[in-house]
Amino acid sequence: MKRNKTLSSLGEFGLIDFIKKNNTRPQKYHNVCIDIGDDCFCFKSERNSKYLVTTDILIENTHFKRQWSTPEQIGEKAVEVNVSDIASMGAAKPLYLFISLGIPKDTQESYVKRLFKSIKAACDKHGIHISGGDTVSSEFITVSITLIGMAFDGVITRNKAANNDLICVTGTFGDSGAGLDILQKSDIKTLKLFEKQLVKKHLLPQARIKTANLMAKNINITAMTDSSDGLFKSIELLTADNNQGACIDIEKIPVSKALRKFSGGDKKKLYSYALFGAEEFELVFTINPKDKPKLQRLVPQVSYIGTVNNTNGVKYFENGKKQKVEYCGFKHF
Amino acid sequence: MKRNKTLSSLGEFGLIDFIKKNNTRPQKYHNVCIDIGDDCFCFKSERNSKYLVTTDILIENTHFKRQWSTPEQIGEKAVEVNVSDIASMGAAKPLYLFISLGIPKDTQESYVKRLFKSIKAACDKHGIHISGGDTVSSEFITVSITLIGMAFDGVITRNKAANNDLICVTGTFGDSGAGLDILQKSDIKTLKLFEKQLVKKHLLPQARIKTANLMAKNINITAMTDSSDGLFKSIELLTADNNQGACIDIEKIPVSKALRKFSGGDKKKLYSYALFGAEEFELVFTINPKDKPKLQRLVPQVSYIGTVNNTNGVKYFENGKKQKVEYCGFKHF
Numbered sequence: 001m002k003r004n005k006t007l008s009s010l011g012e013f014g015l016i017d018f019i020k021k022n023n024t025r026p027q028k029y030h031n032v033c034i035d036i037g038d039d040c041f042c043f044k045s046e047r048n049s050k051y052l053v054t055t056d057i058l059i060e061n062t063h064f065k066r067q068w069s070t071p072e073q074i075g076e077k078a079v080e081v082n083v084s085d086i087a088s089m090g091a092a093k094p095l096y097l098f099i100s101l102g103i104p105k106d107t108q109e110s111y112v113k114r115l116f117k118s119i120k121a122a123c124d125k126h127g128i129h130i131s132g133g134d135t136v137s138s139e140f141i142t143v144s145i146t147l148i149g150m151a152f153d154g155v156i157t158r159n160k161a162a163n164n165d166l167i168c169v170t171g172t173f174g175d176s177g178a179g180l181d182i183l184q185k186s187d188i189k190t191l192k193l194f195e196k197q198l199v200k201k202h203l204l205p206q207a208r209i210k211t212a213n214l215m216a217k218n219i220n221i222t223a224m225t226d227s228s229d230g231l232f233k234s235i236e237l238l239t240a241d242n243n244q245g246a247c248i249d250i251e252k253i254p255v256s257k258a259l260r261k262f263s264g265g266d267k268k269k270l271y272s273y274a275l276f277g278a279e280e281f282e283l284v285f286t287i288n289p290k291d292k293p294k295l296q297r298l299v300p301q302v303s304y305i306g307t308v309n310n311t312n313g314v315k316y317f318e319n320g321k322k323q324k325v326e327y328c329g330f331k332h333f
Numbered sequence: 334m335k336r337n338k339t340l341s342s343l344g345e346f347g348l349i350d351f352i353k354k355n356n357t358r359p360q361k362y363h364n365v366c367i368d369i370g371d372d373c374f375c376f377k378s379e380r381n382s383k384y385l386v387t388t389d390i391l392i393e394n395t396h397f398k399r400q401w402s403t404p405e406q407i408g409e410k411a412v413e414v415n416v417s418d419i420a421s422m423g424a425a426k427p428l429y430l431f432i433s434l435g436i437p438k439d440t441q442e443s444y445v446k447r448l449f450k451s452i453k454a455a456c457d458k459h460g461i462h463i464s465g466g467d468t469v470s471s472e473f474i475t476v477s478i479t480l481i482g483m484a485f486d487g488v489i490t491r492n493k494a495a496n497n498d499l500i501c502v503t504g505t506f507g508d509s510g511a512g513l514d515i516l517q518k519s520d521i522k523t524l525k526l527f528e529k530q531l532v533k534k535h536l537l538p539q540a541r542i543k544t545a546n547l548m549a550k551n552i553n554i555t556a557m558t559d560s561s562d563g564l565f566k567s568i569e570l571l572t573a574d575n576n577q578g579a580c581i582d583i584e585k586i587p588v589s590k591a592l593r594k595f596s597g598g599d600k601k602k603l604y605s606y607a608l609f610g611a612e613e614f615e616l617v618f619t620i621n622p623k624d625k626p627k628l629q630r631l632v633p634q635v636s637y638i639g640t641v642n643n644t645n646g647v648k649y650f651e652n653g654k655k656q657k658v659e660y661c662g663f664k665h666f
Contacts, residue, residue, distance in 0.1 A: 018449065022449070022450065022453060023453065024456075024462065026462040027462070029426075029428070030462045036464055036466070040465070041464040043464075045379075045380060047380030047382065051378075053479075055433050055465055056433070057434075057435060057477055062469055093362075095376075096374065096386065098388040099388075100477050116355070124357060129356075129360070129363045129365065131368070131386065132374040134389050136390055138392040139392075139394065140473070142435065142475055142477075144390055148386065
């Protein structure tokens, strides 16, 4: 019954769509370059400096648990997640970070200091200045971060991929999702080495900002996003806006040795994690095929997993045979 | 024992001080005009456009309760609180708003839509464009907002009051604090008219941005802040940084008829609310005495409650007699 719909049934993307549909058109003085709905919002100053803004919120028991993560890991991840959004826009530098912390009253002072020091250390690594914040009491630890960066040249959006563009990715996929499952199901004191590697990818993702800067300065990237909601979702984001589609070679999706070991030869399990495991923060982007040789020389580690086409919808192939892939990703609502 | 200190004993201002002390100096490319610790952070673009940034987080049961506030009131207050920080910087226009919402899974879709629509309506009122956001699940409703604005000319900080400057305020004080106490202690269905007026000031504060713009464009305001943490704290903020002090005439602090009625002739109660009641969002500012006639013509409603001096500490007087004022304000931790 529509009247009694809860947010759980509406879903996170439904809410963002609702905001987009009900939003007002920006006025001329807003100088909007890229509106709500991409990895970052972008506005320009009166003299054409382009600013990127992103915001993310991490809430205890939704995004992390205190028994799994040290305050150092929570702080570093909160920064990296936002830096990853800046990286997704191309050649850019993160500059100003604002933290709102919700902290339970009985939290040890030392815990809060460790959390803050890790946020600061992650900021230092990226040359970010902590520029403001708000601290309030709450029942659960809440870390809300807004990050402002500056774009050097053009800004790469999600929706400019052309027909026949190659779909490219950095890193490997599925580790973070498998790491989360391990944390949820296993005794974390008795983990094997490959399990520890997967868990580490979940707890301490690293934004690909250096690679993004290097590529964006040298290659014409036609569209880009990060894989924060999983590779499947990223491919959808890069194609759906233009009613485009894609053909993806499943076996070309890069996966780690640790994930292969964890999947124990079960290919369905392996590629389910690789496609739907969230919080990976790798770059998923498109280029014109003629730029492939240049990109191969520049960043040899990039993988080429498929091609954009003009059909509506993304199709998955394994050794030339069409495969149905099933959703088992993380849902916020 | 220091080792076991909780955040409750450290306090909110202690944490912000910790952040300030442990922060890194901004680099040249950051173009920082006003660093962390004022109502807004301020940076300038390469060509001198000045941007103001503020962030605030409202968490259910800390800042509001669902049984007290409609989603419309929660949304509007969340925006006004941030607009008030922009107003505190002088002649400025709020431009871009970013919302991170934490929403419990079982929340009705209609509730979230009402919350968002009220945020949008408040933004429309101020010409603000909703520019981004993040929605996640949480145990309690969490509304984290970052607002970016642009300063027209100079920016008014908290720490530039001079000796003999007059301390000026807009509006009345204590209503919001009394409103909160009424909500906590009374059956809200059977409130008297004056109680309803006090409650409304708590649930729906209005940012004084029009007055701030008008004054900042015409008068040399030497220092300004808003009274989000109570008038007592605001006066401290305007003087403490320069080891200044102030003399305040308690009976000159403007209070509403509703608060007088609520206090029932108990002056101690009346001025305790007026000085320590938080979430008032009035402007507290200083001017050179020679500018008083001009300000009186421009904004007749402004009250003049005291004078800045070079002694360390703020002293309170009632009919020329020094009074001790006691803290009973709202503490986050």
